[in-house]
Amino acid sequence: MQQQDLAKKAAGEKAAEYIKPGMTIGLGTGSTAYYAIMRVGALVRDGMPLRAVATSEQSELLAKEQGIPIISFSEVDKIDLDIDGADEVDEHFRLIKGGGGALLREKIVAAASSEMIVITDESKYVKHLGRFPLPVEIIPFAWELTFKRLIALDAAPVLRTRDGRTFVTDNGNYILDCHYEKIKDPAGLHQQLNDIPGVVENGLFLHYASRLIIGYADGSVKSLSR
């Protein structure tokens, strides 16, 4: 296993220690969330009663393979604990998410959760948000106009592609990856982006994370709360 994967595994498995019987869990998306989901599966197989909602079709599939009871959102009033990865996190627990393209569902689940544990390896813990391109989910209708609005705002957007085709989210939308290098005013930018017609959501998660678990290549973890 690569060193970064060891760190992700350590963080994902540590997060599962915060799960208590009877909880409703939000399952994140990505290669770090993968390890948390695998651990949740092991807890279920060991007899712990819990249920979960997933932030992507990919995570839902994995969860079902692991025997985790997935419930529909119509059955959920509140989610006790959301466990998810991030592309960047700063010391104020502000995040950039959406590298895997699941930011909209991830934000809906984070907003509905009493607690959000963010799991990362140390490379994601940054002084300033912005080196990682900020994903912005937009609707396909007239996407070129939304794209031009973002150019006018100096966001340097790039339409995300995969295998030579436009990447389409689980919600049928597109993603523009926006290049800032250093985001000086995350709250202002969040508002500015979401005010653009055609923008569905952006990857800044500013108020959701309550705990940060950073994994290291030697298998150790640092768990920080706010």
Ligand SMILES: O=C(CO)[C@H](O)[C@H](O)COP(=O)(O)O
């Ligand atoms: O926001 C996400 C998906 O939309 C992921 O949490 C983020 O991209 C981190 O992924 P990974 O754990 O694979 O590095």
